[in-house]
Amino acid sequence: xxxxxxxxxxxxxxxxxxxxxxxxxxxxxxxxxxxxxxxxxxxxxxxxxxxxxxxxxxxxxxxxxxxxxxxxxxxxxxxxxxxxxxxxxxxxxxxxxxxxxxxxxxxxxxxxxxxxxxxxxxxxxxxxxxxxxxxxxxxxxxxxxxxxxxxxxxxxxxxxxxxxxxxxxxxxxxxxxxxxxxxxxxxxxxxxxxxxxxxxxxxxxxxxxxxxxxxxxxxxxx
Numbered sequence: 744x745x746x747x748x749x750x751x752x753x754x755x756x757x758x759x760x761x762x763x764x765x766x767x768x769x770x771x772x773x774x775x776x777x778x779x780x781x782x783x784x785x786x787x788x789x790x791x792x793x794x795x796x797x798x799x800x801x802x803x804x805x806x807x808x809x810x811x812x813x814x815x816x817x818x819x820x821x822x823x824x825x826x827x828x829x830x831x832x833x834x835x836x837x838x839x840x841x842x843x844x845x846x847x848x849x850x851x852x853x854x855x856x857x858x859x860x861x862x863x864x865x866x867x868x869x870x871x872x873x874x875x876x877x878x879x880x881x882x883x884x885x886x887x888x889x890x891x892x893x894x895x896x897x898x899x900x901x902x903x904x905x906x907x908x909x910x911x912x913x914x915x916x917x918x919x920x921x922x923x924x925x926x927x928x929x930x931x932x933x934x935x936x937x938x939x940x941x942x943x944x945x946x947x948x949x950x951x952x953x954x955x956x957x958x959x960x961x962x963x964x965x
Contacts, residue, residue, distance in 0.1 A: 755873065759857065759881035761793045763888050764822040766853060767846040768796045771825040774845035778838040780831035788825045798823045824898075836907055836914070843903035850889040851949070857881030858957045866964035882953065890945040894937065896928060897921035 769791055772783035783789050788796070797803065801821035832838035861878035869875070895901040898921050906914045920927070931937040 755876050756880045756884065759877060759884045761797075762881070763850060763853060763884045764802065765791055765793045765796050766849045767888060767892075768822055768825045770845040770849035771827065771842055774842045775825070775827045775832070778842060779833040780828050780842075782828045782831065783825045786826060796822045796825075836911070840904050840907035843900040843907070846900050847889045847892045850885040850892070854882045854885035854889065854949070854953060855956055857885065858953055859960050862957060862960035862964040866960075886946050886949050886953070887942070889949060890942050891937075893945065894928065894941055897924045899924070899928065 769789055772789035775782065776784050776789060798821060801823075805821075827839075827842055829835045829839045829842075832842070857878045857880075861875060861882070864874055864878065892899050893901040893904075895905045897903065897906065897918060902917075902921070902924060906918050908914075909917055928937065
C-alpha cells in the first residue's frame with residue numbers, strides 16, 4: 744500500500760466527505776422540523792458540526808479498513824442517521840417523502856456548488872492541482888451519495904420515498920423489509936448488482952444534469 748498516495752487521497756477527499764455527510768444529515772433534520780417533528784432539534788442534531796454526525800465505525804474505521812483490504816477498489820461507509828419520528832409529522836405519509844428527499848437534494852446542491860467552485864478557480868487562473876482535485880472530489884462524493892441514497896429500499900432515503908408513494912397497504916408491507924434492508928443493500932453492493940443496475944445509470948444521468956447546469960460557468964472559465 745502506497746502510504747503517500749493514501750495521505751494524498753485522504754487530504755483531497757476529507758473535506759468534501761465531511762461536508763457531504765454533515766449537510767445531508769442536517770438537511771433531514773431541518774426538513775423534519777419544518778414538517779412538524781422536532782426530535783432531531785431536541786437532540787442537537789440539526790447542526791453543521793461534523794462531530795454530531797460522524798459514526799466512529801461507519802464513517803472512519805470501516806472506510807479505512809476497506810480501502811486497505813481492497814487497495815482502494817471498494818469503499819463503503821455511513822454516518823449516524825438523524826432521528827425522525829414520522830408520526831410527529833403533520834402529514835406523515837406525504838411529509839416523509841420530503842424529509843427523505845432533503846438529504847439527497849442537499850448532496851445534489853453540493854455537487855453543483857463544488858462544480859461551480861472548480862470553474863471559478865479555473866477562471867481565476869488557479870492551477871494548483873490540490874484545490875481543483877478537491878472540487879472534482881466534492882462533485883464525485885456528492886453524486887455518489889445522491890445516487891446511493893435514492894436506491895428504493897429501506898432504510899435508505901429512496902426506500903422512505905417509496906413507502907410514502909405506495910398505497911397504505913403496500914407501503915406497510917414494503918416497510919417490513921427495513922430490519923434486513925442494510926444487509927440486502929450490502930449483498931447487492933458486494934455482488935456488483937447495485938453498481939451495474941442502479942449506481943452507474945443514476946450517476947450518469949446526474950453528471951449529465953450537472954454538466955447542463957454548469958454550462959454557463961464553463962463558458963465563463965474559458
